[in-house]
Amino acid sequence: MTSLVRRLCVIATGGALLALSACVAPVGPVEVTRFHVGATQPLTRGTIRVEPAEGQPDSIELGTFSAAVAQELAKAGYREPLPGQTGASQIALVRLDRSTYRPTRNGSPVSVGVGGSTGSYGSGLGVGLGIDLSGPPPEQVQTRLAVTIIDAQTRKHVWEGRAAFAVRADSPLAQTSLGAAKMAEALFKDFPGESGETILVK
Numbered sequence: 001m002t003s004l005v006r007r008l009c010v011i012a013t014g015g016a017l018l019a020l021s022a023c024v025a026p027v028g029p030v031e032v033t034r035f036h037v038g039a040t041q042p043l044t045r046g047t048i049r050v051e052p053a054e055g056q057p058d059s060i061e062l063g064t065f066s067a068a069v070a071q072e073l074a075k076a077g078y079r080e081p082l083p084g085q086t087g088a089s090q091i092a093l094v095r096l097d098r099s100t101y102r103p104t105r106n107g108s109p110v111s112v113g114v115g116g117s118t119g120s121y122g123s124g125l126g127v128g129l130g131i132d133l134s135g136p137p138p139e140q141v142q143t144r145l146a147v148t149i150i151d152a153q154t155r156k157h158v159w160e161g162r163a164a165f166a167v168r169a170d171s172p173l174a175q176t177s178l179g180a181a182k183m184a185e186a187l188f189k190d191f192p193g194e195s196g197e198t199i200l201v202k
Contacts (some may be wrong), residue, residue: 029200030186034193036159043158043192045077049088053095053148064176066094068184069147076191088152095146100169102139139169145183163187 036043050070052058070080073092081088142164149159163183167173173182186201193199 029202030163030165030183031198032163032186032201033198034161034195036192036195038192038195046090047081047088048073048078048090048092050092050094053093056095061176062096065096065145065180068180069094072184072188076188091150091152093148097144099142100139102137140166141169141174142166143179143183145187147187159192161187
């Protein structure tokens with residue numbers, strides 16, 4: 001783990017990330033896809049080091065997601081190298097992409113309706129004008145998290161997982177700490193998962 005991730009892990013002691021993941025908030029599911037070599041050879045756990053993927057800036061935001069990934073890896077049976085060990089048998093490369101966008105509404109905000117009526121006292125024709133005053137759709141935050149586990153010696157990929165999650169910008173889970181815990185938990189649910197299958201984790 002990088003020094004940044006270690007600092008964040010210290011800050012998150014006492015199970016803070018677990019507590020955050022248990023917060024109740026109205027959210028949609030996380031879309032998760034995993035690939036691994038488990039069908040041809042067993043996945044070994046052993047020691048693992050978490051670090052940014054190539055070209056990924058080592059930011060505080062990435063550090064928060066990396067700390068959440070490290071916690072889920074520990075629950076899956078991996079462990080950090082002991083003090084004094086020069087390396088780990090495997091490396092977890094973390095890639096993060098977060099973007100903000102505003103969905104567009106389909107159709108015109110103005111609608112026109114024509115209605116007619118007949119009766120004993122004549123007929124009438126009315127035109128109704130309807131205007132959508134609900135305003136533009138709320139801003140959304142989309143997060144994509146990818147983790148690739150490689151063999152430290154051969155650099156061979158043994159497991160890869162991708163998770164995608166979108167929430168309203170004003171949702172509690174748009175916050176990095178809450179979103180990181182939820183996405184990492186979803187990504188490693190029933191690890192290693194069914195290779196090639198895409199699931200929705202609520």
